[in-house]
Amino acid sequence: MNSTPSNPAEKFDTSRASEYAHQSRIALAGYDACQDLAACMLAASIGDAPSANILVVGAGGTAQEIIAMAGLEPGWRFMAVDPSQPMLEAARQQLQANHLLERTTLHLGHLEDLPADASYDAATLIGVLHHLEGDEAKRQILQSIRAHLKPGAPLIVAGNHYAYASQPLLLAAWGQRWRQHGASADEVKAKLGKILQGADPPNSEAAVQKLLHDAGFGDATRFFSSLFWGAWLTCKAGE
Template sequence: MKSSPLKAIEKFDTSRANEYGRQSRIALAGYDACHDLTACMLAASLGNTSSARILAVGAGGTAQEIIAMAALEPSWHFTAIDPSEPMLEAAAQQLKANKLLERTNMHLGQVDDLPEDKLYDAGTLIGVLHHLEGDDAKRKLLQSIRTRLKPGAPLIVAGNQYAYASQPLLLDAWGQRWRQHGASPDEVKAKLGKILQGADPPHSEAAVQQLMHDSGFGDATRFFSSLFWGAWLTRKTI
């Protein structure tokens, strides 16, 4: 049975939101580097611009993509959208601590809830696609984002790829990383079981590229990789 978008949202409850920052930095080696490079890639893509409006989809939790971009580009403004209220609240707390709430519009809901007549200069979609089951749901989200971007606008897509069980060495290394950070053998086993059952990532980089092409984006440039994780920059086709 296919999981519904609601079930994907329900995974990110208050308990998960409260631990998201620490857990993410263990699960993704190079978490902060990926977000820092996201800011650099978008700045390089947009060139010299006095201001830019950035759509950050799935920014709940740490809001790290916004924090990184705001530090690099003080004139940029952001729209953060997330369907999970606890995750969006956690992001708001991080943005408040970094004095960025005044530069960020916060929206609880789906991308489809945003107006189509206010286009963004760029977008980010980090750590989201692998939580959506099936290519149709992934394409739908990418197409919704595309509708809200200016022609030729860059989009950062980052998340897990590969069918996890097809990469036993990477999966074992992922478990070893948790062990490095103090997880017991039983905790590592539980986390491995959870990742195998709790997500549906694209099964290859070629599959990521195909999803982007099918959704109205051009060829993507990969700029970051860490075990299962990859990060790419693509552009809305005109």
């Protein structure tokens, strides 16, 4: 693993934010399907409530999770949190284009900046965990999310798992995915290098489950998988 910056948000500068919508859909085969299914899983978990307040952690970039949820549930409102200004601005532009700014509060910063008594009906953490170095940082963000969730509230967690070097076939297929979209051998090497920079994914699905249990969540149900990527729904465990 390469050294992770002390502030992972530093990786998501203006250059990376500007290409994120295109590059993420190549790096993650099924990107939009994952977001759509995440919305469906949350809606199925929350039930028929006419309204809900959703905490979206790491919302910067495409804001696709908000777009998918908002399209499915017109009564939902969103708190979008991201520490990267360029990524949050990219999300703002997408939300504006989809007429969703009036349903979304944008917060530049971290969960710790939110009022301690802010409470939400559900949360998402998509594409974040593998950018945090070490299990302690991963547990801390999950615990912070839990602190802002109502009892029994659902959480969607999605991101890369497996140590990249431990899965050479998946890593090679990942390179082929870029080649499939027209990248040369040198470009594939560069793109994989950027993806791997500073990444520290949980090393297995069991490791993801343990992180969730340690942070006070119940057993997780996996509903999507694509090469290194997995997506799960869990719920806040009892007090």
